[in-house]
Amino acid sequence: MKFLIVFVALFAIAMADVQILRRDLDVQPESFKFGSETSDGNKHDAEGELHNVGSEQEELVVRGSYSFVGEDGVTYTVNYLADKNGFQPQGAHLPVAPQA
Numbered sequence: 001m002k003f004l005i006v007f008v009a010l011f012a013i014a015m016a017d018v019q020i021l022r023r024d025l026d027v028q029p030e031s032f033k034f035g036s037e038t039s040d041g042n043k044h045d046a047e048g049e050l051h052n053v054g055s056e057q058e059e060l061v062v063r064g065s066y067s068f069v070g071e072d073g074v075t076y077t078v079n080y081l082a083d084k085n086g087f088q089p090q091g092a093h094l095p096v097a098p099q100a
Contacts, residue, residue, distance in 0.1 A: 018042075034064075041069040059084045
């Protein structure tokens, strides 16, 4: 799973017609760290860890953020958590779900 996330991120960067300014990758058996920055203002950093290793509740928890420059010239940033509860993004430009 973590390999797939990293592969997709690297593939997306490779397909763009921009220069890679920074690319960091550290993959361990139970964790990973990834970071990239491109000349068009895009940035992506993520860290993931396996929790409850070896149990039936084993899960990958990923925390990260990405930024991009919109067509309006504004830089948008999304911070996220991805875990057993799904992908949970937060950003000033994103709508907030009403609380019950």
